Amino acid sequence: MSSPESVLSIHSLHKNYGKICAVDSLSLEIKKGSVFGLLGPNGSGKSTTLGMVMDVVVPSSGSFTWFGETPNHQQRKRIGAILEKPNFYPKFSATKNLQLACKIKEVGEERIAQVLEQVGLSARAGYSFHTFSLGMKQRLAIASALLAQPEVLILDEPTNGLDPQGIAEIRQLIIDIAQSGKTIILASHLLDEVQKVCTEIAVLRQGKLIYTGKVNEGFGDEVMLEIASDDITALIQVMKVHPTYLSHRLHKGHIEVKCAKGAKSSELSKYLASHNIFPSHMAEHKKNLEQQFMEILSQNA
Amino acid sequence: MRRLLSIEFFKLKNSRYFWILSGLFIVLLMSIPYTARVIVNKVSQQAEIIDALGGLTLPFFDFVDVWQNLTFIFKFFSIFLGFITVISVSSEYSYGMMKQNVIDGLSRAEFLWSKVLMITALSLVMTIVALLICLYMGYTYSPVTDWTFVTAHIEFIPAYFLHLVAFQLFCLVVTLVIKRSGITIAALFFYVLMIEPMIASYMSYQGLALLAEFLPVNAISNIIRFPFYKYAMRETQTTIGMMDLGILMGYIGLLTYVAHRILTKRDLA
Incomplete structure (x- = not known):
């Protein structure tokens, strides 16, 4: 009841x-x-x-x-x-x-x-x-x-x-x-x-x-990061071995990396620097509802 | 009940069509005695049968006769009163108000009762107008105004009331089915003036005259039978037939049931 x-x-x-x-x-x-x-x-x-x-x-x-x-x-x-x-x-x-x-x-x-x-x-x-x-x-x-x-x-x-x-x-x-x-x-x-x-x-x-x-919890807790660097290939290689790495997508001049919950851009830039990669751009964005929504719709299609 | 009536009256009193149509209806009712007077005079002067009787004036407006004669003619205008029901219900559909009233907290049944109560109230008002006209004409032309004579066959007045209620319920159901005012009005005219008379005459032709009595417009109309044969010395029903009353009451029940069923079982789109 x-x-x-x-x-x-x-x-x-x-x-x-x-x-x-x-x-x-x-x-x-x-x-x-x-x-x-x-x-x-x-x-x-x-x-x-x-x-x-x-x-x-x-x-x-x-x-x-x-x-x-x-x-x-x-x-x-x-x-x-x-x-x-x-x-x-x-x-x-x-x-x-x-x-x-x-x-x-x-x-x-x-x-x-x-x-x-x-x-x-x-x-x-x-x-x-x-x-x-x-x-x-x-x-x-x-x-x-x-x-x-x-x-x-x-x-x-x-x-x-x-x-x-x-x-x-x-x-x-x-x-x-x-x-x-x-x-x-x-x-x-x-x-x-x-x-x-x-x-x-x-x-x-x-x-x-x-x-x-x-709404606040979101539909998943992945962190989306946008990272650009002069050497994209090296960037991808290094990112792939990071413990929070889930997947990435290659864009023109930058990559979009999906990381597990808890990933922080400050921590990641230190990690990249330690591998001699200095990102020219790095932005963290919470997946907005629209992306999550589209994802849910396509998952259930 | 007062709340439902006040809701419905609020809708009507703020609508121009209501005042125009009910005004027109009253004017039509009042014009009948005048027109009839002219016709009766003409007939009285010309008809051979009257000559045979020595040139008497027809006792058209005399008490006893006046009730059936006038209410019978009044029936022809019921369709104008029916239009009030048609427009009131179809505009609820076209403005999405049936839906909105229900969302606002009117139950579907209450919506129906608000319409039925208004039909009853309007019929009552028009019946009183009819009663006053009959009394006026009777007292003006009748040679005898003895009270027992005046009230003999006054039952045609409540019969007229039942006729108005039933006819408007018929309009209500047709509108609930068709939903659009223009098409409903056209359909009503077409059915009342052409389709049903054709079916009825076909039935009579096939020897099924009794069955034709059960057709809706016939059933609603037959409560006041054609009175004028009596002036041609033919057999005329000058009272209310118990079977006619039974069929009419049956229709009132049936139409209310159908309206209730449509309103409670259907999506209010």
């Missing part, structure tokens, strides 16, 4: 569209207070999964619990969610749209001014939704999701289609919300976004869960 700390617990959830399997026996556990990234390329089943836990999509089999209880519509009032795109009545003003959401969520209308303030839309409260820019629509959707002061916020591709400024604004908003202690579930195909915002991730590919873990 799921612990009281569990916000969302998914048990072998399955969704078929005809012969296509969109979500394949997915199991996940999302804990209170985490900022959970659901990562995967387009069509990997992220939105379908979120649709199922929000009762918009009917699962083919499997089950899930919210807050340790069987799902019902009352719980959804404690969840703020934006799936795919902001949905509002185009001819209603921002305020009218939020009034309707208040009626559904059974929240007092005094929250409207507060959430509009929070997302910076107070000045546009009386304007029709269809006059809004995409960034404003997205912010209004976030405002609506925040109306009931939800414990959980679900965001599906929240920066999709926005310009750089809009992206920055929405990300800052998400980070602010995360810092207020809410649990956030963020689906995205933008790894960079997940890396900036999330504490935990799950990677989906063709409806299957292929990785789950903490």
